[in-house]
Every structure is written in structure tokens, then in C-alpha cells.
Amino acid sequence: MAFELFFLLLEAFGEFLFWFMPEKSKLQRNIDRLKKEQWFSRLYGNDFDALMEKDQKLKKFLKKRRNVRLLLKNEYEREHFIRDIETSINVPGTETEPLKRNSF
Numbered sequence: 001m002a003f004e005l006f007f008l009l010l011e012a013f014g015e016f017l018f019w020f021m022p023e024k025s026k027l028q029r030n031i032d033r034l035k036k037e038q039w040f041s042r043l044y045g046n047d048f049d050a051l052m053e054k055d056q057k058l059k060k061f062l063k064k065r066r067n068v069r070l071l072l073k074n075e076y077e078r079e080h081f082i083r084d085i086e087t088s089i090n091v092p093g094t095e096t097e098p099l100k101r102n103s104f
Contacts, residue, residue, distance in 0.1 A: 027059060030068045037072065039082060047089040055088070 024032070034040040052059055061067050071078050 025063075026065070027063045030062050030065065033068060034062075034071065039078065040071075043082065043085050043089075048085065051085070051089050 031044075035044055052062075071081055
């Protein structure tokens with residue numbers, strides 16, 4: 001009887017955690033939002049994922065909603081972001097010149 005009650009409580013606790021845990025991280029939600037944009041979906045891929053694993057500054061930048069909004073609204077910032085990423089992952093078919101500002 002006590003054994004069954006323990007498993008019942010354990011199952012209820014699991015259900016409780018399921019409902020209150022966020023589905024996606026801030027980073028993943030922001031990346032999903034950016035993937036809707038053609039310019040970002042062109043950059044996104046295996047090389048971008050590898051860059052995300054290596055570059056903590058990029059992760060930190062994309063976690064902030066303010067930065068994502070800036071990329072979506074400000075063409076100047078978007079162009080610099082694209083150039084930074086293309087330089088970092090060497091996207092085929094792009095010719096990038098050295099940046100005149102700090103990346104990210």
C-alpha cells in the first residue's frame with residue numbers, strides 16, 4: 001500500500017514539473033524567431049551550430065531579446081551581424097572584408 005502511494009506521489013510530482021517547466025530556452029526561442037527571417041535561415045546550419053558551441057559571446061548575444069529585436073529592426077546591425085557570422089564560419093560564395101568594429 002505504501003509502495004503504491006509512493007509511486008502515485010512520484011507520478012503526480014512528475015506531472016507537476018512537466019506543466020511548470022518552460023518548453024524552450026530563451027536562446028532557442030530567439031533562434032526560432034530569427035529562423036523565420038530569410039537572411040538568418042541562410043546562415044543557420046551545421047556550421048552555425050558549431051560556432052554556437054565554440055563562441056559563448058554569440059550565445060550570450062542571442063539570448064537577449066533586445067539584441068534579437070535590434071537585428072530584426074536595424075539593417076545596419078543586421079549587416080554587421082551577418083558579416084561577423086560569415087567571417088567566422090566561412091560561408092561559401094561570400095567575400096567578407098575585415099570588420100571595422102568589435103564583433104557581437
